[in-house]
Amino acid sequence: MSKDILKLTCRGLRDSIAKGETKSSDAVSAVFAQIEEHDAKIGAFISTFKEEALKKAKEIDEKISKGKPVGSLAGVPIAVKDNMCTTFGTTTCASKILENFRSPYNATVIEKLLAADAVIIGKTNLDEFAMGSSTENSGLKKTVNPRDPSRVPGGSSGGSAAAVAAKMCFAALGSDTGGSIRQPASFCGVAGLKPTYGRVSRYGLVAYGSSLDQIGPLAQNVADCALLLNVIAGHDEKDSTSIDEKTAPIVNWLEKIDQPAAGLKIAVVPQLFEGADSEVVNAIKGAIEVYKRNGAEVIEIKMPHFEYAIAAYYLIATAEASSNLARYDGVHYGYRTKNPADYVEVYSKSRNEAFGQEVKRRIMLGTYALSSGYYDAYYLKALKVRNLIRGDFTAAFERADCIIMPTSPTTAFKIGEKTADPLQMYLSDVYTIAVNLAGVPAISIPCGFDKNNLPIGLQIIASTFQEEKLLRIARMFEREIK
């Protein structure tokens, strides 16, 4: 019985619960059975809320049995990345500095999930403060790829991707600053959507790179991403960077999902295929053929500034991080060093003792890029190049509806393979980072497997606030291969 529930998609479960065919409490029990069986090995969750989740599920079951109205995710077990503030449990960001932090408020996305009657079952592991591409930078625990425990799940939303892939939840939220939703989705063989910058409120998302961060869903398929986006999108007066709904109207994305994009024009960038593994390139080319067979026109374009994205990103994101992480001072919340000699040591020792290596490295790089004498050469230069990169996207979307490329140059790599050389780890984000610099929406969906049976991700990128088109395009492919 419980195994059958796990075969349902998020939407399927939602519909089944709403009709009274499946009980939310059975769905919650089923995912906790999965967690208890597999998570000791996979390590996707930092914390879980079994008792509370079962209680909430029973309340929803009761509401439904009495015919009372319920929300659009009623009774569905959802996981959230542990950098989103919740008044229940802890919000750790997988950092020792916040290990025991209890948020006094909920992030807006959490309020929206709760308003939709979703059941939040736990909080997932990540690279500390979302800084990383493999979840190996977590200061609290290790997460492995459910498909091959010797490999990373990707990152930084590795816990969310692993939890979805291992059916330890029906969908999850992640955050994406340079690929942190799409790349782990690709590595774990699930769908992951980064909405347009400003589409989803970041109030209560612990800040990393504020001009880049965006929250989005990871789920079994495109429709489930649309369902989650329906719940979390929208203007929020508490986040001044969330876009007004006149500029970016809210759509029922799920309702539109099965309409193929008519007269679809796809752009590909041949130069970008050079850096990827041949099996990845072949899978992407195969996907492009599927679109062609379905009537799409494919054009080849150049994006001359794309190759500068990693360099620009690691200056901009780290500069923003060095400023955002200044708040961890050992005074107001979080870890404080024992026996500081003076007040300066409260800051400098607390921070040094509790931040991990990658977080320190990025704070150092960002502080350097912003420091007097280097600001123009590094930070300002990077912002100018960012404008050029955005220009590449603007030009592309004048000619095509979307751009297609790999999500990652490789499939999931081995644990420990890239930890010794930070630059090598950064280079693994080559296809995802430019999207954040331009602020446009993108999705990663599974499009095949390599010889080791590891999933390959297809990345589809659309223009600003074109999530509807993006999801419909993604669904066209998904429908063909399933």
Next chain:
Amino acid sequence: MEQRKNMGQKKIDIEQVKQVAKLARLALSEAEIAQFATQLSAILEYVEKLNRLDTADVEPLAHCLPINNCLREDRMKPSLGTEKTLANAPQKDEQFFLVPKILEEPGGF
């Protein structure tokens, strides 16, 4: 990858790393300082590739959205309050965050 020029010479030396660590309020160990000098130099060398682009006539782009200033009415709204604000403090009394003494003499204001 980029060819690494000036292999012997680091983009950022030990003294600079120490200065940046001071600015960032990170009490790095000697081993970390040495490691960061090497790693940050490699990263800075990589980002030098940006200099291949002529950006003399390009505006910096700090933000991707067509939003400028967001104004709201200046009205009082509920805030967290003392108890919730202090709830996560490493050291506190009933009203304040506690820190080591900053000024040696009392009444030093």
